[in-house]
Amino acid sequence: MRTPERPPPTGLETRLAAMIKACGPISVDAFMAHALYDPQAGYYATRLPLGPRGDFITSPEISQIFGELIGLWVAQSWLDLGSPAPFQLIELGPGRGTLMADMLRVCQRVPGFMAALQLHLVETNPGLREAQQTALGSHPARWHQSLDDVPPGAGFILANEFLDCLPIRQYICAEQGWHEKLVGVDAEGRLTFGLGPLLPKPPPCAQPDDGIGAVREEAPGLAGLVDLLSRRLHTGCGRALLIDYGDRRGQPGDSFQALYRHQKVHPLDHVGEADLTAHVDFKALISLAKASGLATSGPVTQREFLQSLGIEARRDALIRANPHCESELTHSVERLIGEAHMGGLFHVVALESPLNTAHGPPIGL
Numbered sequence: 607m608r609t610p611e612r613p614p615p616t617g618l619e620t621r622l623a624a625m626i627k628a629c630g631p632i633s634v635d636a637f638m639a640h641a642l643y644d645p646q647a648g649y650y651a652t653r654l655p656l657g658p659r660g661d662f663i664t665s666p667e668i669s670q671i672f673g674e675l676i677g678l679w680v681a682q683s684w685l686d687l688g689s690p691a692p693f694q695l696i697e698l699g700p701g702r703g704t705l706m707a708d709m710l711r712v713c714q715r716v717p718g719f720m721a722a723l724q725l726h727l728v729e730t731n732p733g734l735r736e737a738q739q740t741a742l743g744s745h746p747a748r749w750h751q752s753l754d755d756v757p758p759g760a761g762f763i764l765a766n767e768f769l770d771c772l773p774i775r776q777y778i779c780a781e782q783g784w785h786e787k788l789v790g791v792d793a794e795g796r797l798t799f800g801l802g803p804l805l806p807k808p809p810p811c812a813q814p815d816d817g818i819g820a821v822r823e824e825a826p827g828l829a830g831l832v833d834l835l836s837r838r839l840h841t842g843c844g845r846a847l848l849i850d851y852g853d854r855r856g857q858p859g860d861s862f863q864a865l866y867r868h869q870k871v872h873p874l875d876h877v878g879e880a881d882l883t884a885h886v887d888f889k890a891l892i893s894l895a896k897a898s899g900l901a902t903s904g905p906v907t908q909r910e911f912l913q914s915l916g917i918e919a920r921r922d923a924l925i926r927a928n929p930h931c932e933s934e935l936t937h938s939v940e941r942l943i944g945e946a947h948m949g950g951l952f953h954v955v956a957l958e959s960p961l962n963t964a965h966g967p968p969i970g971l
C-alpha cells in the first residue's frame with residue numbers, strides 16, 4: 607500500500623512523468639526497465655544495492671555456507687561431466703562477488719579444477735564490477751555486458767537472484783475481461799497505476815479458472831534469456847543452475863515489489879532508488895527450457911536443495927570449530943532454509959546441455 611506521505615519525486619520519476627504525459631501510459635515492464643536500467647539514473651546502473659547499507663541481502667551475503675555448497679555443486683558437476691578442460695564458469699549478476707569467492711575456496715581443493723577454469727562475470731553495474739574484482743583477489747576473470755558476449759564452449763552458468771530483475775508485464779481480470787496494468791500520471795503529475803483498454807482476448811499467461819481480480823504476470827525477456835542459455839548449452843557440455851524466488855505452481859497474484867533500505871515501499875515511489883523485482887515463473891521457465899531442447903531438473907525449494915547438499919552438517923561443523931558463533935550460524939542457516947524464510951520462497955532449477963554424457967540428475971535436485 608502507498609504511504610499517505612509520498613516521498614518527493616526523484617529526477618527519474620519527473621522525467622518519466624513528462625514522457626508519459628507526452629506519449630501516453632507505459633506498460634509495467636517498460637517502467638521497470640527505465641527504473642532499473644536508465645543509464646543516468648537507473649537503480650542497477652547507479653547504485654550499490656546489496657548489504658546492510660544497501661537495500662536488500664541475498665543468500666551468499668547471509669552465510670558463507672551458501673557459496674560453499676554451490677561450489678560443491680559446481681565441482682561435482684564438473685567431475686560428473688568428465689572434468690572438461692578448459693571450461694567456463696559464468697555467473698550472471700554476481701552482486702558483490704561473495705558467492706563466487708566462497709565457491710572458489712571450495713573448488714580449488716579439487717585437483718585440476720582451477721587449471722581448467724575460465725571465469726566470466728556478466729555484470730552491467732560498474733560499482734559492482736569493482737566490488738567483484740576486490741572479492742576475487744588474484745583470480746583472473748573477464749567481465750561482460752551480456753551472456754551473449756561470453757565466448758562459446760563447455761561450462762557452468764550460475765544465477766542467484768538474477769531472473770527476478772527481469773521486467774514483467776501485468777494483466778488484471780476485470781468484469782468484462784482482461785486489461786493490462788499500465789503506469790500513467792495522476793492530477794498532481796505523479797506516477798500512478800491504471801488499466802489499459804479491454805483486451806480483445808485473454809493474455810497468453812491467463813488461465814481458464816482465473817476469476818475477477820486475478821492478476822497474471824509475464825516476463826517478456828524470459829524467453830530470450832532461456833534461448834541464450836540454450837544456445838550456449840548446445841555449444842559444449844555443461845549445466846546452468848538458477849536460484850530465485852518465485853512460484854512453481856503457476857498461481858496468479860501481484861508479485862511486483864520494491865525494496866528501499868530494507869523496507870518494502872510502493873513500486874512507484876523512490877523511482878531509480880529502490881530495487882524492483884517480481885517472482886520468477888518457474889513453470890514458464892521449465893517449459894521454455896524444454897521447448898528449446900534442454901533437459902531440466904527441479905524446481906525444488908532452496909530448503910530441499912541446501913539440505914540435500916548437507917547444509918546442516920556444515921553448520922554443525924562450523925559451530926564445533928567456532929562455538930562462540932553458534933547463535934549467529936543457527937540464525938543465518940534458518941534464514942536460508944526456513945520454510946517461512948528463503949528456504950520456502952526460493953526455488954532451484956538446473957538446465958542440462960544435450961551434449962552431457964553424465965547420467966542422472968545433478969546433486970541436490
Ligand code: SAH
Binds near residue numbers: 665666700728767
Ligand atoms: N547474485 C548476487 C546479486 C543479486 S542482485 C547475489 O546473490 O548476491 C542482481 C545482480 O544482477 C546485480 O549484480 C545486478 O547489478 C545484476 N544485474 C541486474 N540486471 C542485469 C542485467 N540485465 N545484466 C547483467 N547484470 C544484471
